[in-house]
Amino acid sequence: MATVPGQLIWEIVKKNNCFLVKEFGNGTAGVVFSKEPNNLYNLHSNKHSSLANKKTVTIQPGKDQPDLKKAALARLCVVNKSLNVAKSGPKKKNRQAVKILSRK
Template identity: 50%
Template sequence: MATVPGQLVWEIVKRNNSFLVKQFGRGTQSVEFSRETNNLYNLNSYKYSGLANKKTVTVQPVGKDLSVLLATTKKRKQNKPTAMFHKSVMKKEFRRMAKAVINQVARNYYRPDLKKAALARLSAVHRSLKVAKSGVKKRNRQAVKLYGLLKFFIDQYFGNRFPTGPAGSVEF
């Protein structure tokens, strides 16, 4: 199969492809997004397109732990989808992952123009994988103080005649 230049592919797919999502705003303004796998900003533009460029970068979450997949396309395997990507899974802290992304994308002269986009995508993916801290939430001190005063006055007024719950809390 003959290779087709990226600009020609972009001219064919830029206005009509299955990944295109159009958002209409007020008036005549609209924003075009793209759901392509190798599009870092999910914008419908030639620079970020995974369909038109031979060299693409993608950053995706893998599993439920804090691991992130960094995949770059191999230039010579364009017609073999299973062997098309060079994949590396990163399970480190954020700074080490960011350094690995910079080394892979910019310092190896792969696509230095996508360095900022790849780091932004890595930051968003890493933030989405973080689990919220669980545990007892701190109660408002004024609410605790008010609750204690309320309990004190009820005990003083009603004595032992008022029913209490299993932990000695007052039930209304």
């Protein structure tokens, strides 16, 4: 079986594959991610693609390393915080009159 060069594979899969995730940002600017296995940065690029490169690295937890659970939960918290979009613009001040009741 003949081997296919990685650059040719990248040209075939770079615009459309099942791992492609497109996120739209401000205006027309968009960010493209990839859900490929062995893609450690989750970036859709030739450099990080596990489909087009032969040498890839993956990280899998071992059966006897429960200490990785805390690190995974910490990363999950950071990712969840980054997904919460802050409202832009200045905060509105409460301009309602505050009544002070005095007891006599």
